[in-house]
Amino acid sequence: MTTEHTDVVELLKEQHARIRHLFDEVVNTRGEERKQNFHDLVRLLAVHETAEEEVVHPFARTNIDGGELVVKDRVEEEEQAKQALSRLDDMDPDSPEFLDRFAVLRQDVLAHAENEERYEFAHFARVADRGRLETLARAVQAAEALAPTRPHPGTDTALKNAVVGPVAAVIDRTRDAVRKAIG
Known part of the structure; x- marks a missing residue:
């Protein structure tokens, strides 16, 4: 999917x-296939958002105009998405x-992705060179490799992820392995 020369925005x-594709897959499937597609979506969203909270947002806060806001x-x-995912995870x-x-979650997450691309990522090329953006991509990938695979509302900063993340990641990855083993 990615190469070592991919920058963080790419x-x-x-x-x-x-994520958009997985939303479509969940809607267009049923039964076990829908359950698996939803599980894949939850996992991708959880690791993606954790990496953004640990790498991307801190960079944006300090490097783009109005970054804090x-x-x-x-x-x-x-x-909001983490809370909605947590509620959905317990449902049939x-x-x-x-x-x-x-459907509500889908609309909210897709609007969120558009907002990130427009208000956050679009400014990165102006404040960092290609090498820095490639380094950020590697940092995102490293954060994702260690991130929890389930949403954990309340862990919305790098510090909170550092405190809760490692324990949550072990528990989540154990749950994932058990789920896979029992089908």
Whole structure:
């Protein structure tokens, strides 16, 4: 999916495209296939948002004009999505209530991705050279490799992720392995 010379904006936009695709897959499937697609979406969103909170947002806060306010708005959107994902994770993916709530989540997450691309990522090329953006991409990938695979509302900063993240990641990855083993 990515090469070692991908910059952070390219990487995150690729992930946004994958997220859009997984939203479509959840809507267009049923039963076990929908459940698996939803699980894949939750995992991608969890690791993606954690990496943004640990790498991307701190960079934006300190390097783009109005970065603190831009990031504050994105973090609020992310927190709402984490809460919605947590509620959906306990529901039957084939229930009408799940699909109604999922439609709202989809709209919110896709608007969030557009906001990130417009108000945050679009400014990165002006404040950093290609090498710096490639370094940020590698940092995002490293953060994702260690990130929790489930949403954890309330862990919306690098510091909170550093405190809760490692324990949550072990628990989440254990749950993922058990889920995979039992089918």
